[in-house]
Amino acid sequence: MNTSLNRPDSVDLLVIGGGVNGVGIARDAVGRGFSVMLVERGDIAEATSSSSSKLIHGGIRYLETYEFRLVREALAEREVMLSIAPHIVWPMRFVLPHRPEMRPRWMIRAGLFLYDHLASRKSLPGSEALDLDRLPQGEPLRQPQFARGFAYSDCWVEDSRLVLLNARDAANRGATILPRTEFLRAERGAEAWTATIRGPDGQERAVRARAIANAAGPWVMGAQNATGTALEGRVRLVRGSHIVVPALYRGDQAYILQNDDRRVVFVIPYEQDYSLIGTTDVPHDPAQGKPHCTPEEAAYLCEAVSRQFRNPVSPSQIAWTYSGVRPLHDDGSDNPSSVTRDYTLAMDTKGAPLLSVLGGKITTYRRLAEDAARQIGRALGRQGTDWTARAVLPGGDFGGMSRAAFTESMASAHPWLERPLLDRLIRTHGSELERVIDGATSIEAMGGDLGGGITARELEWMRAREWVVAPEDVLWRRTKRGLHMSHEAREAFAARFERVAA
Template sequence: MQGHMGEQMVEQIDCDVLVVGGGVNGVGIARDAAGRGLRVVLCEKDDLASHTSSASSKLVHGGLRYLEQYQFALVRKALVERERLLQSAPHIMWPLSFVMPHDSGQRPAWLIRAGLLLYDGLARRAFLPRSRAVDLRRHSAGAPLQPQFVRGFEYADGWVDDARLVALTALDAAERGATILTRTACTEVQRHPLHWQATLTSATRTRQVNARCLVDASGPWAGRLLAAGVVAAGAAVAPRLVKGSHIVVPRLFDHPRGYIFQHPDGRIVFALPYEEKFTLIGTTDVEFAGALDDVAISAAETDYLCALANRYFRAQISAADVVWSFAGVRPLAAPSADSAQDASRDFQLVWDAGHSPGNSSAAAVLTVLGGKITTFRTLAEQAVDLIAAALGNQHGHWSAAACLPGGDLFGPLPNRRAVLEYDSWADSILARYRFLSPPLVRRYARAYGTRIHLLLEGCRASADLGPQIVSGLFAVEADYLMRHEWAVCGADILWRRTKLGLHAHAGAEALVDAWIARRASQVSAGRLPQPA
């Protein structure tokens, strides 16, 4: 249905749920709701995962440090989800062992061992090994460390490509019927007795959406969407904003494990193998009050992370060694009395059904606060439980038994085999695409899982990949990401859908942007088919 707003045509959309925010929680809610048969529209003012959800430590974990704060329920909930997620998307998530060096300045060794035993036992583990004490003088993880670290502990958690997790969750939502609108801001919302009326604006069009329920999953922007007085008294809350920053430096160790450092100042910092040639170090925890569209690591944070790394590693680094850094603002539901590093990462769902004194019937709104990547699925499930009950939907839960796109390596259901036998599956993919270089096929397998066959559909020789736009990026992949994963510019492709930006030369983004512009002109001239 079309209407007019001045001289511009306005598209009219009716839906059950409008989700504002294209981070991990927003796309998770859109996916769950669409899977229950609800009509869903999601809008994101920038790219998917362009803020907090691509600025994490890339971990699927229970949160070992939260045991010290007696947050046992949060840790157990995350541990249950950890193995469920690893099985649902084994191409973009995988087990990772962590080594925790110990010295006299830390908590007593017996206390750390007790905490790890509790961590092992809080939830059933299907395939991750139990923790153990290690002699760093003999363990391969000891060689890169300063010589004073002679003992430590090893335990297992998981790794995730966070930005790809968001993109694949959005893809699953779309394939279940959701409408995903990136580069589309929600510029106005009005509450009516039975629905919300929202104006969604992009560079090319305006849409007016009538939704029975509104979900504010805008992360650090949560609460700013709604005008004063729109939400029932007392229901409007704002998140506590804490910035976390990371640095990436040339590789400090060549084994596949990560490190967790319990620094004497009380902070927990990780050093992780990253993109084969690099080490990822973070995170910091700093209260944030700046512009949310301009979040960056500070010089002080960079110096802090370098100094911390230098305390543990033989190889010394400085700010000059940092090849990339990123920062994100976490929207926490924790009280300000807690320190930033100790504040809970649990989530809070603020539900306003619209029933308040003098207002017996009004459209519902849900505001999402807090959360972490590991618990995004269960957050979405609980959120849609509230929405479904209000809208009379009785579909029930489904996402715990579903793979994310590309994760169905050995069948449609999440299973241990997909985690334990990923390498054998990848070997079969290498054999099938033997006309391509093995490193390229391995990267495609990791990024796309079984969707590699869609990516390479029609390719019978390396020439079928099309021109190499920048190092490692061929036209066939860029085209796929534009058609299926909402990529529209070089940054989307090089930094969020892939991490090729780390490996490419200076100016790579501009080259990809130029290729996209040429492709768009060819489409408009009819020399290429219109993207799906």
């Protein structure tokens, strides 16, 4: 792994930001043969890219704003992501209870027809109408109000691991990935930028880069200003919050609820024991600091679900909340929910090239990165070929087996791994599971449980390959085990973490 100890002074491309777009660009560019350095001032995926609704989706609601290009591209990406990262991306069925007063039946049917046919589907089943008063999917819903509905397919993604795996793959291919390293400023020359970065030791150093990609997400404008250039176009910061409550129903299906304000709210099975409810769309003032879910947002989400679910949800049930800020490309829309989720790449070649990312979705990060790497390649006189649609991410190679068949083969090879732990390890490490356990035949041989089912050996793996330096990196981003632990258990994990690190 290319770490700060052997970082180069001169690269083709410096990427600012270790969210999904930054790591996607770094991975694509290094695979085209460019030398690449990525700086992230916090942990990998610390900001927006670990705070999403975690859906790889076409975005059925974007059909209402006629964003057909975005929907088509996003729909097609579902199949690509299922094939390159089957351990962290899986199909999910969405139930849409019908509310005739919100959208008529013909309109929903037409939307779902488009959703089924705008892009090719290989593995995902098409949409269907449901008699919710007779089917198990109707059980959590109020009856008889929600007797009819529809179902369609999209996908789930472990968002922070998607970012991490792109960063790992980029590093495996030779990119230098520097978490906890801040981009401070850059001066432009005709041939190259001279950038100043500050590492975790507080030391500043200069890096020469033939091009810069600014993928600083909600901070894209700040990073732009630090290059002494102006960005055409504006970013609209829109906060989205989620709440997590004990599971509201059994079953793998998610619900997409049409709320009274015409927005949609998702209820998604989460981390086995929970339901994830989101999201909100609230203008965000960066002066408020780190985004958090306000009591008003929590109440809004509880009310949205309680109107349609048999058992009401109250804020007292909330186990965890998280919030992120969408860095949306400002299209002048009055309503935060209607601002386009499409992305724009702003390329400035008045001197050494600077490409800035505005907007985007996790779903389309790979296409965005491909587009960005092509443009940077053109500006640097060497374009390279597109390659990421077929290149599996680390842990995603099940040797031609389905996920279920791979899980069964691991269960018979390692009967000492209890099923919930085995499932969690496959969702985390995929086909690298056997490298993580490294011949162990018991939890004790894995160094014992440090808390939340994380063993010393798994922690060592994460430290060596996943840039883990703090307990939160493990509990909330490389895994979500923090959610399953009490405050005391998390404190105990942190103490053991420090001891293992010492």
